[in-house]
Amino acid sequence: MRSFYERVWQVLAEIPAGRVTTYGDIAEYVGTRAAARTVGWAMNAAVGSGLPCHRVVNRNGELTGARFFETPTVMEERLRSEDVRFHQDGSVDMDRHRWTPAENLPPARDFLDDNLESA
DNA sequence: AAGCTGACCTCGC
DNA sequence: GGCGAGGCCAGCT
8 A cells, every 4th residue: 555645646647627526535535534634735746747636626616726836827727728617706616527536436445456556 | 753734624612 | 604623644843
């Protein structure tokens, strides 16, 4: 079992364009719901690595991590370029775009362990 | 080495 | 329904 970060990144890499997920959903999928916080920390380390960190928002669809990108606006711009719709208050339309690892990926153990062991 | 902090979430008051 | 506290992992002081 590799680090918590790497598990998060594997999930992150599977998020389809035009969809978003939440810190809590990722945290729960990789093992612990309460580690949602650390997920954000993992994102910070992933900025600039090519992973779609912009597809992770908080439970309300707010772009809380925007300020950690190259510029504070690229997060929204990337999402808009993927046809993600926003509410008037600037939050993502979660009903329309929400994607969860639990419903779209194989069971966490299989998915994570497979990739890790075969690596 | 111990303690604080952080892109969060949930529960209790 | 707003405010405060606890829980998780890793990095920094």
